[in-house]
Every structure is written in C-alpha cells, then in structure tokens.
Amino acid sequence: MKITDIRAKIIHLGLPKPVVISRGTITTADTVVVQVLTDEGISGYGEGTGATFITGETPETILGAVRLLREELIGTDPLAIGHIHRTMDRALVGNGSAKAAIDIALYDIMGKALGAPLYKILGGVSGKVETDMTILIDKPSVMAKRAKEVVEQGFRFLKVKAGADPHQDIEAIRLIREAVGPDIHIKVDANQAWSVSECLWIMEELSKYGVDVVEQPTRYWDSDGLVHLRRKGRFTVMADESCFTPQDAIALIKKDAVDMINIKLMKCGGLYRALEINSICEASGIACMVGCMIESKLAIAAGAALVASQPNIRLADLDSFLSLDDRGQLRGGFTISGGEITLSEEPGLGIEVDM
Numbered sequence: 001m002k003i004t005d006i007r008a009k010i011i012h013l014g015l016p017k018p019v020v021i022s023r024g025t026i027t028t029a030d031t032v033v034v035q036v037l038t039d040e041g042i043s044g045y046g047e048g049t050g051a052t053f054i055t056g057e058t059p060e061t062i063l064g065a066v067r068l069l070r071e072e073l074i075g076t077d078p079l080a081i082g083h084i085h086r087t088m089d090r091a092l093v094g095n096g097s098a099k100a101a102i103d104i105a106l107y108d109i110m111g112k113a114l115g116a117p118l119y120k121i122l123g124g125v126s127g128k129v130e131t132d133m134t135i136l137i138d139k140p141s142v143m144a145k146r147a148k149e150v151v152e153q154g155f156r157f158l159k160v161k162a163g164a165d166p167h168q169d170i171e172a173i174r175l176i177r178e179a180v181g182p183d184i185h186i187k188v189d190a191n192q193a194w195s196v197s198e199c200l201w202i203m204e205e206l207s208k209y210g211v212d213v214v215e216q217p218t219r220y221w222d223s224d225g226l227v228h229l230r231r232k233g234r235f236t237v238m239a240d241e242s243c244f245t246p247q248d249a250i251a252l253i254k255k256d257a258v259d260m261i262n263i264k265l266m267k268c269g270g271l272y273r274a275l276e277i278n279s280i281c282e283a284s285g286i287a288c289m290v291g292c293m294i295e296s297k298l299a300i301a302a303g304a305a306l307v308a309s310q311p312n313i314r315l316a317d318l319d320s321f322l323s324l325d326d327r328g329q330l331r332g333g334f335t336i337s338g339g340e341i342t343l344s345e346e347p348g349l350g351i352e353v354d355m
C-alpha cells in the first residue's frame with residue numbers, strides 16, 4: 001500500500017461558550033481535518049487542533065505543516081508508521097498537532113486494512129472509557145451549579161480549572177464539593193498559574209475538600225518547582241504543559257518531578273509517540289492520563305482508543321467535543337452516556353467526515 005495524497009481542510013465548529021482557563025480564553029474552535037488516501041482505495045481521517053498558548057499552532061500553521069509533510073510522505077507505505085514519524089521529525093521540528101493529524105489518519109487506515117477497531121489494533125480488549133468533565137473558570141457559584149448539572153448527567157470525575165485567583169479557586173472547590181457530595185473525584189488544573197509556595201498552601205486548603213491531584217501547577221519550564229512540590233506536598237503532581245515528547249517524559253521522571261503525566265495527542269504528535277510516552281511511564285511506575293485540546297470527536301475517538309488499550313492510562317479527560325457543535329460534519333466514532341464512552345466496533349476510527 002502507498003500514500004497517494006494527503007488532503008487537509010479547516011472545519012468550522014461551533015463553540016457556543018468561550019473556554020476560559022488561566023492561560024487564556026479560547027473563543028473559536030476551527031480544527032484541521034486530514035484525509036490520507038492510498039492506492040488501495042482505503043483512506044483514513046485525522047485531526048489536528050492546537051492552542052496558540054500551548055502548542056504555538058493555529059489552524060493555518062497546521063494546514064501549512066501538513067502541506068509540507070505531504071511532500072515527504074507521498075509514495076510511502078502508510079502502515080510504516082514509525083518510519084513516517086522519523087521522516088516527519090526530520091522534515092519539521094515541533095508542530096505536534098499537524099503530525100498528530102497525519103498519525104491518526106494512518107492508524108485509521110491500519111484499522112480499516114485489518115478490519116478491526118482502533119482500540120483493538122492498539123492492544124485493547126474493551127472499547128469502554130470513562131471520561132471526566134472539565135469545569136471552566138467562572139464565578140464559584142456558577143462553577144458549582146455546572147458541576148452539579150454534569151454529575152446529575154452521570155459524570156463521576158470532575159476536572160476543575162483553577163489559577164485565576166487563589167481565594168476564588170478555594171471557594172469554587174468548596175462550593176463544588178458541597179454541590180456534588182463526597183463520592184465524586186475532583187482534580188484541579190492550574191495551567192501553570194501558581195508558584196511553588198502558592199501551590200503548597202492552596203492544595204493544603206483543597207485537601208479539606210478531598211482534592212489531592214493537581215495538574216501543571218507551575219510554569220511549563222519549571223520542573224524544579226514540580227520536584228519541590230513532590231517533596232513537600234501530600235498530593236499527586238501531574239505534568240501537562242511540561243511534557244510534550246517522550247524525551248520530556250524521561251527528563252521529568254529522572255528528576256522525580258512527577259507522579260502522573262497528562263498525554264495529549266496534539267502535544268506529542270499522535271498515537272505513536274503517545275504509546276512511547278505511556279511505555280516510558282509504565283516502566284517507571286508513573287500512571288498516565290490522556291487529555292485533549294479543543295478537539296472534535298474525530299481526535300477524541302483516537303484518544304479514547306488509546307485509553308481503552310492501555311491499562312497504565314488510568315484517567316481520561318476527553319470531554320472537549322461536548323462543548324462543540326460539529327453541525328453533523330463528523331459521524332460515528334463512539335457514543336457517550338454520562339461519562340462513559342463506548343467506542344465504535346467499525347474498522348479504524350469508525351468515523352465518517354464530510355471532506
């Protein structure tokens with residue numbers, strides 16, 4: 001089998017409410033959908049969606065990067081995914097979302113060629129994944145109301161965005177815990193907003209409300225800060241923006257800087273590198289979560305298949321598609337009930353896209 005063409009286009013998704021986190025506010029949800037075509041009539045779909053203040057990419061830069069990579073990859077065997085990643089990395093530094101879009105499409109092709117759903121291709125036995133729901137920064141009372149609503153819908157895991165103001169963060173968690181009761185798992189994501197000392201006292205306060213996992217408390221370059229927090233704090237430290245690549249994961253683990261790593265396909269360049277990061281973590285006794293950017297159900301289906309296939313990935317934060325209106329441009333992939341995603345049994349991702 002050979003790649004004959006790689007098409008890419010920007011799909012406009014509706015984002016009814018802006019996404020507010022401590023690093024910035026996202027008001028548009030355009031995403032890049034890629035289709036990799038082959039000489040055997042099989043084609044695969046992938047998606048790349050960055051965030052300027054996290055991956056440094058825009059839909060336009062992703063399109064440009066995919067066009068550049070297309071020139072390198074036409075004529076290549078789409079199943080030679082490791083070779084393709086080495087080719088992409090030689091041709092273009094960074095640009096994880098563009099690489100992830102191609103990578104996801106290649107795995108979709110592999111599934112279709114073998115007649116098996118992606119989660120089985122990756123080694124899984126069940127296509128079920130439980131995702132959390134993210135509660136965005138707002139007035140604490142509004143956040144608590146939202147948390148109550150989603151718990152009533154069946155979500156058992158909440159991820160609460162923090163970092164706008166410490167007192168407001170604590171008040172939000174207090175009200176959320178009051179609203180959802182003792183059995184719901186709550187973690188916080190500060191998106192780099194805190195200093196080491198702020199994190200220590202804030203987490204001390206949050207522990208009173210049963211919160212013991214903090215995601216990316218300090219700036220992405222401050223792995224020393226994470227080391228301090230692990231030594232002094234009594235909570236789980238998860239790296240997100242500090243870990244893009246397998247090399248980042250090794251560096252953090254060698255320094256004893258993390259208890260967990262949040263893998264995102266858009267940071268690392270897709271499933272191939274995500275599997276590498278998870279293997280490094282698993283061999284080091286570090287559990288993983290899989291998170292997402294503002295991804296549609298296309299990339300979310302790939303992320304969920306990854307979670308379903310890897311027992312070391314203990315948590316899933318794959319809720320972005322729920323805040324998007326894809327206007328029927330993407331069909332299939334999975335269903336969701338409460339927080340439980342059930343992946344398609346169709347070959348590959350099982351997704352149809354209007355290209």
Ligand code: MG
Binds near residue numbers: 241
């Ligand atoms: Mg995060």
